Amino acid sequence: MSNMSDTKKKISAWIPTTLYEDIEKAGYTSPTIAVTKGLELLVRIHLGDNLETAGHNAETIGDISETFRRQLETERNYLKKEIERLTNIIDEAPDPVELAEMKGNFTGMQKLLEEKDKRIEDLTREVETLNVFAHYFKAVEPRQIEAPEVKRPWWKFW
Numbered sequence: 001m002s003n004m005s006d007t008k009k010k011i012s013a014w015i016p017t018t019l020y021e022d023i024e025k026a027g028y029t030s031p032t033i034a035v036t037k038g039l040e041l042l043v044r045i046h047l048g049d050n051l052e053t054a055g056h057n058a059e060t061i062g063d064i065s066e067t068f069r070r071q072l073e074t075e076r077n078y079l080k081k082e083i084e085r086l087t088n089i090i091d092e093a094p095d096p097v098e099l100a101e102m103k104g105n106f107t108g109m110q111k112l113l114e115e116k117d118k119r120i121e122d123l124t125r126e127v128e129t130l131n132v133f134a135h136y137f138k139a140v141e142p143r144q145i146e147a148p149e150v151k152r153p154w155w156k157f158w
Contacts, residue, residue, distance in 0.1 A: 011035070018074055022067045 013035065020031070028034040094102075 016071060016074075019067060019071055022070065026067070 023031065023034045026034070028037075
């Protein structure tokens, strides 16, 4: 189908490393040859050509299907491991109801702590005020307070 004298078009493709290694193991000397043969095979399959008359034998198709099978198996194993990992994460995650309750408790505790801090500030100011008074009274010399003079009504003589 492809002829060396045909005009060529450059393509770029990223393939899994395992597939690239399989291409090398299959004996292809360059990725270009492998990609070209693979694309030709896909076009022939799409157009319904007889693969035997197109120069491909069942062994080539078998190699390609084996490569795809291995790639699918690798993908399947990866997906199984990923599902298992995510399942473990979900299993270890906290219960949403418990999490909501804990969040409510945490919010309540924060409010209590804020009130406690405010009360401590108030008490600290009160202590400072009392210390000022205590200092003042310590500095003042104690004096005896005289009782106020009791005045008798004028009509009482005795």
